[in-house]
Amino acid sequence: MKKDYSDIFFGTGEKAILDMRSLYESYGYKKYKMRKFEEYDLYLENKSFLAGESIITFTDLNGKLLALKPDVTLSIAKNAKLKGHDAQKLYYTENVYRESRAGNEYKEIMQVGLEYIGKIDLCVLCEVISLAAKSLHTISANYVMDISHLGFASGLLDETELKQSAKTEVLKMLSQKDAHSIAALCERENVKAELSEKLIALPSVYGNFKETLRKAEKLVVNDKMREALSELYGIYGVLKNEKPAKNLRLDFSITNDLSYYNGIIFQGFVDGVPCDILSGGRYDNLMQKLGTPAEAIGFAVYIDLLERYFKDSAETDVDVLLTYSDKDDTAAVLKEADKIRKSGKSVRVQKSGDTKIKYGEKITFEGGAENA
């Protein structure tokens, strides 16, 4: 019987990464390997796409300004070369360099992600969403994936005469399910009553996919919203019989930067991690900005959160601590250790003396142990 060490790896997120990689490979996605650094210009021009502002920069030997990569999607999107009907299906496991969540220092963060670049249809949407859900499942069976369509909220906002800055404010309030602030803003800006009612209702349109779709129908005021809803209906129609269906929710309070994202967006949560651990969506607008007019969708998983919130489950460092003294025969000590290992336990061999190691059982080697 061989000891299964996967639990120990899991503590560092490594097992989840391996599971996700084999998942993506089995769907025919190819690994994308990127350089550690990119030209700074790429990030500078798309600063608001990145989560944090700070980027580590340095000059290369020709005096060109380079940056340690804070993000992978931008590079993939920039380097996408599409020929005819071909689509790119890629995934990556890369370290990115960002300001830590607490601020004030840089951190190396492990990120796993998946990108699809090419024509998007219902089949692609469902595949990417179900891959995102399955990625969450590799971390924990107790997960929730919220799905939304940016066209829905922005369609409703289009009907109002709000300024761009006010619209952005409404979207931010929406992401905080802050209905009372939306109400206050609508009153201040004299938004028509029938529209403000709908805007105020939007944060509470979430939950079970089927029921929420029906609730959302009442809010539709134009074609943009109708199209968004029908895309969601399409996805629900396909995924409702799939395994992840019960973990999928519809939640119109998820939003993202409209200048990069459009269409379907989603966020994943697992029980025990206090913030979203997966985030993704459709980003045709980003492709447009980078000069490759194409459709694209993808997501990233923040592996660093696993390390922080999933504590090492093992209570001991090692099952057996085997101690020996100078008098003992080395070959016999090592042989004895191997013997115990064969029984399925992990063994640490160490000279006798004080130790801080936590062990399940301590065995002091005695010359005649094999006879015992």
Added chain:
Amino acid sequence: MLNIALPKGRLGNKVYEIFEKIGYECPEINEKSRKLIFENEKTGVRYFWVKPSDVAIYVEHGAADIGVAGKDILLEYTPDVYELLDLGIGKCRMAVAGKKDTRDKIGKTLTVATKFPNIARDYYSSIGRAIDIIELHGSIELAPILGMSDVIVDIVETGTTLRENNLEVKTEIVDISARFIANKSSFKFKTAEIEALTEKIAEYLKREGK
């Protein structure tokens, strides 16, 4: 079990009273003791008192599922949480105040003393004014009196402290009140519990006409 972070002090006491009235009581909390956490298994709540400015941090990091924090704290620290209700208590205003009878010299960089550097920075950048910020942790009113700053950005409740020190409100920035907040992830996994509590609070507020 819902973990609830309450702000220490007068506001927190008022909030607990509301929770008690709508059926989330925890009698242990009123006993004099040095305990930090109070639990009532019957009603499914676990309360703890924390420094008012820390409530949002506890909720954002998921140590508390829900909590009550002033809008001033939410504006200053912009935690990634849901803001589910305006409780309509702890009302006050975030305002710019300065010495009476002084006039703002627009041509010069304004020195602002405040406990809320982010709110001050956001406000002045929204009106395109160059400022220097002096960050203080208490007795903000002293700064303009001693000439350390031109104005202060601070919370004004009744304005008594300002009046007694020959200061006055120059501009109001935003209205502040206590907000009911929830951790985003907790909201996904304890949806029914949090919704039930939110609804009961909303009903209570309606009844009380707040």
